[in-house]
Amino acid sequence: MRGHNMTVCARMRRDLGLALLLLLSAAVESDGMSPPGKPVFLGCRSPEKETFTCWWEPGSGGGLPTTHRLYYEREKLEGTHECPDYHSAGKNSCFFDKDHTSIWVDYYLTVVASNALGNATSGHFKMDVMEIVKPNAPENVTLQVMKREDNPYLHVRWEHPHNTDTKSGWVTIKYELRVKHRNNNEWKEYTSGTQTQFNLYNINPGEMYVVQVRCRLDHGSWSEWSNSTSVKTFNYPQNDKPFWILVSALSTVPFLTAMCILVIKRKYVKKVLLPPVPGPKIRGIDVQLLKRGRSEDVSNALIINQGFPSVPAWKDEIEDYLIVSDDVLLPDPHRKKKSLTVAAGFHLNLEIQCKESLGQRDWEKAEERKNGIDTFPPQLPTQKQLCPNVTFVHAEATDQRWPIHDAAAESTVQLLAPTGYVDIQRHKSMQEEADGNEMDYTRVNDGNILILQKDKFPGCMDVQRQEENIPEDYSRVKEVDGDNKVLLQRQSFSADSSCGEKGTPYTDCTNKKPINPHVPGPSKVELIGSGYVDTIY
Amino acid sequence: MEPWNEIARKTLKEGDGSQKIQRRQTLGGGVVRGGIVQRCPHQRPARPSLAALGQNALPQHHTRPGTGRVMTPRPSMCHTSSLQTPSDKAQALQISGSDLLSLARSLLQAWVDPLVVLSDSAYTLPHPAHNSISNKIQELQEHSKILGDGLDVLSSKMGPEAQTLSLLPYTGNDIGQDRISKLINFHFLMSCFRRDSHKIDSFLKVLRCRAAKMQPEMC
Numbered sequence: 119m120r121g122h123n124m125t126v127c128a129r130m131r132r133d134l135g136l137a138l139l140l141l142l143s144a145a146v147e148s149d150g151m152s153p154p155g156k157p158v159f160l161g162c163r164s165p166e167k168e169t170f171t172c173w174w175e176p177g178s179g180g181g182l183p184t185t186h187r188l189y190y191e192r193e194k195l196e197g198t199h200e201c202p203d204y205h206s207a208g209k210n211s212c213f214f215d216k217d218h219t220s221i222w223v224d225y226y227l228t229v230v231a232s233n234a235l236g237n238a239t240s241g242h243f244k245m246d247v248m249e250i251v252k253p254n255a256p257e258n259v260t261l262q263v264m265k266r267e268d269n270p271y272l273h274v275r276w277e278h279p280h281n282t283d284t285k286s287g288w289v290t291i292k293y294e295l296r297v298k299h300r301n302n303n304e305w306k307e308y309t310s311g312t313q314t315q316f317n318l319y320n321i322n323p324g325e326m327y328v329v330q331v332r333c334r335l336d337h338g339s340w341s342e343w344s345n346s347t348s349v350k351t352f353n354y355p356q357n358d359k360p361f362w363i364l365v366s367a368l369s370t371v372p373f374l375t376a377m378c379i380l381v382i383k384r385k386y387v388k389k390v391l392l393p394p395v396p397g398p399k400i401r402g403i404d405v406q407l408l409k410r411g412r413s414e415d416v417s418n419a420l421i422i423n424q425g426f427p428s429v430p431a432w433k434d435e436i437e438d439y440l441i442v443s444d445d446v447l448l449p450d451p452h453r454k455k456k457s458l459t460v461a462a463g464f465h466l467n468l469e470i471q472c473k474e475s476l477g478q479r480d481w482e483k484a485e486e487r488k489n490g491i492d493t494f495p496p497q498l499p500t501q502k503q504l505c506p507n508v509t510f511v512h513a514e515a516t517d518q519r520w521p522i523h524d525a526a527a528e529s530t531v532q533l534l535a536p537t538g539y540v541d542i543q544r545h546k547s548m549q550e551e552a553d554g555n556e557m558d559y560t561r562v563n564d565g566n567i568l569i570l571q572k573d574k575f576p577g578c579m580d581v582q583r584q585e586e587n588i589p590e591d592y593s594r595v596k597e598v599d600g601d602n603k604v605l606l607q608r609q610s611f612s613a614d615s616s617c618g619e620k621g622t623p624y625t626d627c628t629n630k631k632p633i634n635p636h637v638p639g640p641s642k643v644e645l646i647g648s649g650y651v652d653t654i655y
Numbered sequence: 656m657e658p659w660n661e662i663a664r665k666t667l668k669e670g671d672g673s674q675k676i677q678r679r680q681t682l683g684g685g686v687v688r689g690g691i692v693q694r695c696p697h698q699r700p701a702r703p704s705l706a707a708l709g710q711n712a713l714p715q716h717h718t719r720p721g722t723g724r725v726m727t728p729r730p731s732m733c734h735t736s737s738l739q740t741p742s743d744k745a746q747a748l749q750i751s752g753s754d755l756l757s758l759a760r761s762l763l764q765a766w767v768d769p770l771v772v773l774s775d776s777a778y779t780l781p782h783p784a785h786n787s788i789s790n791k792i793q794e795l796q797e798h799s800k801i802l803g804d805g806l807d808v809l810s811s812k813m814g815p816e817a818q819t820l821s822l823l824p825y826t827g828n829d830i831g832q833d834r835i836s837k838l839i840n841f842h843f844l845m846s847c848f849r850r851d852s853h854k855i856d857s858f859l860k861v862l863r864c865r866a867a868k869m870q871p872e873m874c
Binding site: 167168193194216219220221222223224246248283284285286287288290312313336337 | 729731740742743744745747748850853854856857860861862863864865871872873874
């Protein structure tokens with residue numbers, strides 16, 4: 119019996135132990151206690167072609183503290199080496215500094231994970247530094263809206279990643295940037311080459327722009343995009359525009375209206391703005407006639423000129439001739455004579471033509487003395503004719519003799535020569551005849567004689583000689599009457615008291631006898647110059 | 656796993672490859688001053704195409720060298736590996752301009768023959784994209800020629816030191832018989848070429864930056 123009980127107890131103890139053992143082993147397994155899982159290489163990267171870092175991923179932990187080790191072999195380098203720096207680049211990484219970095223040689227890397235229970239090795243990872251170059255993103259990206267007249271643009275600036283060497287040519291950095299609107303999702307990319315700045319011209323006002331930049335070394339991998347930098351562009355100054363548009367539109371309408379009116383009324387406007395200027399026109403002169411150019415006609419046209427305005431005599435300068443003659447052989451005023459018209463300002467020798475016969479002779483003689491007659495040879499007296507003595511009017515004008523033409527009805531005359539003077543001649547022989555005929559020194563209005571003044575006076579006047587110290591040839595002026603009359607003092611002379619009044623024309627009596635100083639009447643003589651009137655032989 | 660497909664696809668990545676190939680331009684003349692060429696450097700191309708061509712093309716190898724299923728030739732077996740070149744920045748910056756130029760020219764010269772081999776075998780490469788690959792190889796040959804001529808002109812102005820060339824003959828005349836060998840050898844040659852082109856690119860850029868002292872934009 120006792121033996122049977124013992125067997126049952128042992129069996130129970132044995133079962134219990136087994137159960138415990140099972141339980142224990144089960145417990146152990148549920149904690150993950152195992153050799154480490156196989157680590158996996160994540161990759162390596164060289165930011166500047168001078169150093170590089172490799173990362174791995176540990177495998178399943180195994181529940182126990184696991185250490186990882188990186189071993190590498192390298193071309194042209196003997197032996198296996200361990201990672202020089204596990205910490206600089208963070209967890210599960212290996213950092214190779216400059217001394218441990220070689221380029222254009224292959225590295226063979228392995229990571230070994232080990233824990234209490236065992237090891238695990240990753241596969242070999244072959245790499246060459248030239249293949250794993252990837253720089254950091256560019257730094258300090260700045261955006262500015264530049265205002266340039268009406269075309270604003272965006273100016274983007276950045277710096278190279280701080281750990282890259284841009285001075286030796288070991289690496290050459292190239293940049294790219296991309297832009298988008300704030301609300302948009304479409305990026306537009308631009309290449310910047312090696313420049314660290316860029317201008318964006320196609321921007322719209324009043325929008326928010328976002329810019330990013332990235333770079334790469336030589337022909338390696340592109341870096342990550344930099345952080346977004348954004349800026350808002352200005353709005354157009356729109357307030358002014360509509361106002362000015364309105365102003366210009368409103369002002370256009372009246373302007374156009376004014377232009378229309380001007381165009382329609384252009385003739386009137388022209389008259390107002392540019393009043394017609396009267397051309398020079400001389401009354402009585404026909405321009406066409408002048409153009410035709412027949413000299414006779416021309417001269418006639420120029421001479422026959424009606425209505426010369428009366429010109430006040432330039433007293434100081436003008437010496438008018440007075441026709442003096444004690445020769446009564448003056449043509450009858452009523453006789454028709456040819457009259458001469460003298461235009462003012464013309465230099466001429468006017469000759470009086472009396473009768474034709476006489477005239478001819480006179481003319482002849484006159485012709486001999488064309489230029490400024492001073493003396494007159496006493497030839498005429500012999501003629502004893504009615505012709506008055508030749509009187510010459512010497513004016514300043516040309517020598518040209520003016521043709522005389524019939525002008526029966528024409529009144530003519532005015533002799534307005536500035537220095538017209540009339541010879542006074544003495545004709546002794548005509549003295550006797552002086553009684554009879556009196557020269558009528560009237561205006562040529564009567565058609566006879568050329569006379570200086572404009573008034574008419576019927577008679578003549580005798581010259582009065584004074585007893586004083588007056589040269590024989592001079593007569594003293596007694597007084598001046600008006601504009602054109604000079605009163606001369608008469609000389610007493612024998613017979614002629616029949617000389618009429620007025621007398622600018624005074625006759626120089628050839629009578630040498632003293633003459634009574636009385637004057638039959640006021641005789642008017644033009645006062646000219648110094649009060650003396652020349653008498654000229 | 657078909658790494659070769661991957662290689663080809665990445666090799667023919669147009670965005671990188673073609674643009675960069677075109678950057679291999681002729682060098683213009685330069686003025687030699689103190690052994691450093693002035694004025695030319697900005698015309699020097701980077702050696703983009705070759706370096707970038709293979710950059711993404713070669714996947715990471717996870718096989719232990721020598722232990723994988725396939726016997727992957729190690730890069731130390733490149734025919735140009737005997738040429739002593741700087742292996743980091745510090746060393747590279749210590750080399751004189753003439754030496755840098757000499758190195759570049761030597762490397763370039765060393766690839767004339769291998770490129771012919773590659774060009775010949777690309778056409779028959781057992782790969783679906785062998786035509787594109789063949790085109791690319793031809794481009795590479797052309798650009799290499801142009802660059803080589805330019806460097807020759809440059810070196811003639813830099814003095815005798817720049818004229819020295821290291822001969823690096825290529826002895827292989829065949830990339831293999833079977834498909835796998837062909838692909839492997841092709842790939843290997845391309846990777847060697849990529850590395851050497853990267854070296855040439857770096858050397859010339861250092862030279863350019865050094866020569867254009869007054870123009871920081873050249874660096």
